[in-house]
Amino acid sequence: MPMRKSSTSCCAPVLAGRLEAKQAEELAETFRALGDPGRLRLLSFLAAQPGGEACVCNLTGPLGLSQPTVSHHLKVLTEAGLLERERRATWIYYRLRLERLGELCAALIPPKRLARSIQRRAASAGS
Amino acid sequence: MPMRKSSTSCCAPVLAGRLEAKQAEELAETFRALGDPGRLRLLSFLAAQPGGEACVCNLTGPLGLSQPTVSHHLKVLTEAGLLERERRATWIYYRLRLERLGELCAALIPPKRLARSIQRRAASAGS
DNA sequence: GGAATCCATCGACACCTGTCAATATCGACC
């Protein structure tokens, strides 16, 4: 029955959601980090590198963004747990954290469903 | 070698990323839709419903948000392709589009890696 | 037709965010 006062019901009451406010806030923060084209392209660049890593001086050029902007994006991604930072001599390397991406997928889709979806995709297209 | 003028190189030049500006913009728009706790909780509520659907009157209560705000979030999610809208008599039902979530996972992690990750997760915890 | 209900849109507001130029910080090397 509906939440309020109607006499005729439209559907069963929604269960108390699995996702509580606090967890929702945390997850949202991570997805917000993915919600910018520049940051997605940074991740893409890193993924294309052997080892999934690169130093900043190689990231600032191709995106057409200024160095401070790239630095800002890298910070956002790092704070979201999507990148690791490591200093080597003068340069600073950022590396993809694939486990974190896996966690996000798991949050989006229950593992069972995901496994099924994977099988289906693998079956249809042999990529 | 670095992009600019240094004499000593720091790493190999970053390949032209797989993700072009246009695709990045589209993907980012979808992730931005997931970047709000209220919207994530809406998705969670829907996922907890049999059939993954519910009418608006059941969604506006539990979140502590006003009806216009919920309506706004539902619009954003629908435009991102994450929800389907269907009218039934007076009520309007929104339903999860799981395929779209699968697409997002595929965009985050190459299918091969994802399959491996799934196997690992299934092996460690039998959830 | 009129009233009632459900949902969407509008207008307004505070706040957050992406961007850059300028400046600061931090290491390496001389």
Add this chain to the structure above:
DNA sequence: GGTCGATATTGACAGGTGTCGATGGATTCC
């Protein structure tokens, strides 16, 4: 120590976003 090159931080600005009250449209029921 001083200089230089690589990143980070700051300050400022325009534009985007979440939120709500008020209003409008659509549909059912009397």
